[in-house]
Amino acid sequence: MGYTELKDELKEILQREEGSTVLLYGPKGTGKSTIPKALAKTLGYSCMEKSAAALQNKFVGEGIKNLDELIDIGKIMAPAVIILDEVTGILEHAGLFSHKSDETSHFNSLFSTGPIKGIYFFGTTNNPTVINTTSLSRFEHKFFVDLPDAEERKGIFRHYIGWEIENIPEGVSCRDIQRAASLLKRKNEREYSHLFFQYLTPENKGQNWEKVREAIGDDLSLIKDYFGVKKDTVELLTSVEVYDKNKTTPREKKNG
Ligand SMILES: Nc1ncnc2c1ncn2[C@@H]1O[C@H](COP(=O)(O)OP(=O)(O)OP(=O)(O)O)[C@@H](O)[C@H]1O
Ligand SMILES: [Mg+2]
Numbered sequence: 146m147g148y149t150e151l152k153d154e155l156k157e158i159l160q161r162e163e164g165s166t167v168l169l170y171g172p173k174g175t176g177k178s179t180i181p182k183a184l185a186k187t188l189g190y191s192c193m194e195k196s197a198a199a200l201q202n203k204f205v206g207e208g209i210k211n212l213d214e215l216i217d218i219g220k221i222m223a224p225a226v227i228i229l230d231e232v233t234g235i236l237e238h239a240g241l242f243s244h245k246s247d248e249t250s251h252f253n254s255l256f257s258t259g260p261i262k263g264i265y266f267f268g269t270t271n272n273p274t275v276i277n278t279t280s281l282s283r284f285e286h287k288f289f290v291d292l293p294d295a296e297e298r299k300g301i302f303r304h305y306i307g308w309e310i311e312n313i314p315e316g317v318s319c320r321d322i323q324r325a326a327s328l329l330k331r332k333n334e335r336e337y338s339h340l341f342f343q344y345l346t347p348e349n350k351g352q353n354w355e356k357v358r359e360a361i362g363d364d365l366s367l368i369k370d371y372f373g374v375k376k377d378t379v380e381l382l383t384s385v386e387v388y389d390k391n392k393t394t395p396r397e398k399k400n401g
């Protein structure tokens with residue numbers, strides 16, 4: 146199923162039912178969190194996103210309380226889309242971690258009689274296989290969100306940057322494309338787009354920006370000689386790590 150079909154189907158679910166439970170699973174950076182958020186916005190629904198890890202706490206019982214709170218706020222703000230990212234964090238195989246399985250059974254009982262009125266509950270995960278079967282059965286709908294195909298890669302890139310390129314390699318995620326586009330857009334480096342994507346190969350895993358940087362770094366002189374790359378472009382290409390949100394960016398360092 147492509148993104149267009151997925152969005153259409155989800156939109157229909159959000160419109161036709163009183164409430165719903167949906168599991169979106171698949172590789173990283175494919176829109177599992179973004180798509181429901183965007184649909185909520187389109188439909189004028191409230192939207193809350195939280196990671197399962199953030200619900201949890203070192204205190205036993207806190208995770209359950211936080212989950213209830215999220216649902217309660219959703220009821221007040223209904224119709225509401227609630228996105229619980231990395232939902233596997235609380236839906237592991239029962240009994241694996243005692244404190245987690247409390248949350249698992251709480252989740253299972255929350256949705257034991259079906260969806261909650263006015264609440265569209267989305268769980269997202271990269272690995273649904275670790276979810277226990279009872280929790281899995283609580284999701285009325287389950288969709289596999291795959292990496293983009295060739296046409297989608299082209300379309301997403303065009304969406305973010307306004308022009309097209311061919312041959313964005315397979316294995317590159319929507320997030321990779323969005324990041325690459327914003328990186329290239331800053332300097333309007335149209336001519337380097339192919340070069341850039343060359344390094345976003347499946348072997349580089351697409352998501353591994355350290356590796357991409359390394360690959361570019363290793364070939365730096367080659368790139369320079371072959372393409373006659375301007376110095377600031379090389380810097381631009383080698384500074385992809387600034388887009389890793391978990392790190393302090395060089396810019397922040399400078400200003401701070
Ligand atoms: N279908 C899409 N079309 C255009 N851009 C997209 C699409 N999917 C994702 N993106 C871009 O990629 C970014 C990451 O997407 P998102 O966070 O929804 O991925 P995810 O599947 O939830 O990833 P993870 O598994 O790592 O949580 C988005 O902020 C958006 O910019
Ligand atoms: Mg996500």
